[in-house]
Amino acid sequence: MEIIKGGVTAAKGFEAAGVEAQIKYTDRVDMALVYSTAPCKVAGTFTTNVVKAGPVIWDRDIVQKSPYAQAVVVNTGIANACTGQQGLDYCRQEAQTAAALLNIPENAVLVGSTGVIGKQLPIDRIKTGIEKLVKAKSDTTEAGSMAAKGIMTTDTVSKEIAVSFEINGKKVTLGGMSKGSGMIHPNMCTMLAYITTDAAISKELLQEALSASVTDTYNMISVDGDTSTNDTCLILANALAGNDEITQKGEAYDKFCEALNYVNTFLAKKMAGDGEGATALFATKVYNAPTKQDAKTLAKSVIGSNLTKAAIYGHDANWGRILCALGYSGVQFAPEKVDVFVESKAGKIQLCQNGLEADYSEEQATKILSEPEVTVLVDMKNGTSEATAWGCDLTYDYVKINADYRS
């Protein structure tokens, strides 16, 4: 597997665009299009929130019922959530507009929205935006990057990646983009992530690969514990790589899954590290746990702890908060067995041994914790399972951003 330049336009036959449509912001790219010249198999995972945004309902229908998909239209600024029948009608109008311009069926168009909840889309500006997107679309790397910009909200950097690998002598490419900065605590999926591939793969295996990968990647990140109404992860596969269609598990499927996992892990970590107001990516790896699920639950509890997140911001080796967060996770364990370490580019140090304070230098710990990527390592000494979760620190700026997000 090779990491290559680009994002959603890296795979054969995919085009993209990002344009300014003045949905909520002025002077910034706020709409994106992903288009495939050939029909795509599509798989998706969506928010488990009872309150589901219009685009989630629309896309779930397409994934379940449409024979294929060929385009995704996304806007930022307004989430089209808590907007009722009107909001759902607007999804249809978006799809109709794009379908007419792209000469594809209405039910081949997926839609996505992110931003403020409870406001209706300015549907005229959306339609004008779609016209601009269709005119601007291209298969260049730059077009993919513009699309990645067009889905950002409070993100400070756009997030995209692409990889290529071989299946039976055919080069297959997989690329993706995502956004996510606040209201990030995915359950089933993350805010918005769009993956494109030219692999030929059956719809069933595409969905299975995506669902499995999401569990270990997007579902293992948290910025603020708030599971969004709009969480959507879609993958479009147009089969243009020319490989024999993957219709059963085996070497080819494994290669595909490995690449998909790499892309999703990259995007998930990018989202966590770019959490609203964050100054650091804060990972927690729990190992030697009795079960994979235990390890996951424990790791997520640590990266979700506000007190631990604030301590990371303060570069404070407050390992007691880590043990406390493990303790209220719901997993039963023996505290007197647990070892805790922190690690970053600046080194690695043990803070806690067998549940008690280890003999360590606060100065060295602070140095390690002052890096932009910090990992807490937790050895449960009670099994062989492991899991990693990713979050970020809790800062003044998180509060600032969210105290008056709507204005």
Add this chain to the structure above:
Amino acid sequence: MEIIKGGVTAAKGFEAAGVEAQIKYTDRVDMALVYSTAPCKVAGTFTTNVVKAGPVIWDRDIVQKSPYAQAVVVNTGIANACTGQQGLDYCRQEAQTAAALLNIPENAVLVGSTGVIGKQLPIDRIKTGIEKLVKAKSDTTEAGSMAAKGIMTTDTVSKEIAVSFEINGKKVTLGGMSKGSGMIHPNMCTMLAYITTDAAISKELLQEALSASVTDTYNMISVDGDTSTNDTCLILANALAGNDEITQKGEAYDKFCEALNYVNTFLAKKMAGDGEGATALFATKVYNAPTKQDAKTLAKSVIGSNLTKAAIYGHDANWGRILCALGYSGVQFAPEKVDVFVESKAGKIQLCQNGLEADYSEEQATKILSEPEVTVLVDMKNGTSEATAWGCDLTYDYVKINADYRS
């Protein structure tokens, strides 16, 4: 029932003290004593965190096995959590020291600690503190207030209350004090709360009354979602009121429960409103829900949402975040039925009707949200059950306090 002056010394036979012992801070009262001249029935509820502090293990044993209790010794500054066998030995040494000075059995002394996790108690200073406490103890209102000060950590105000009521012609008094500012997300009980009463009541009913009350009071507050290692709520009943001992449910028991509930609700709200860095008490009342448990889960999800808490801080009527938090609570419901209101001293306004934005004035909403006590009202229109949860806003100061709490 009458609200009277005082706290833990309000009931007959109870004495208290608070002194400076230089446990971690200098120039502040940091140890407290509660003492009863007569042996007390004792009941308690403790943290559900797997990582339990030494004092939690010690007190649970006393509550379960001792025939009676007569004193509580508490320190702030160091939590005596994650301190292993040494920490537990120090609990015994505290109890022994107090027992010798008060001339009561060692197993009649409860202990409590709050503060930094992972550090051992400075046991010599603790012992000197206990000597000072025993010398200083008195039954005055002032002594009770000093004790309430002696258990504070980052609390900005001390928390105490007392009520009196009649049982079969006898005046019974119930008083309490608590502390709690960060690491507050009680599960079974809160940080530290100590209730005293001169009521005569059986140990079984005392425990039943406490457990039931804790569920609706301390367990319904959250400051930061972090369930502490030290959560402890104790009630001491010394029977000096002279009422016929309450040994079965009925009018007398109900009166006792009503008073206990009042005291616990008062202290719980005080703790939520004094959450670390908080500028507002942020309550959520969910009503017309299918079950009491649904109403509780929904209400707690709203007051626990970082995004909603930040919006409250910003006086921003961001009702979409409220609906989002209801949606990921785990309770199934029809979003299109939900109404949301906000209320404070400045008025009441509807933000959301049938899951959609209501027609309201942002200016008026901001005015209502600018008060120090704000309540979100959620009408589920699907049943008759209700519950209230209490939290606080999320502010810069929460981050500041917790970014470097240890130094």
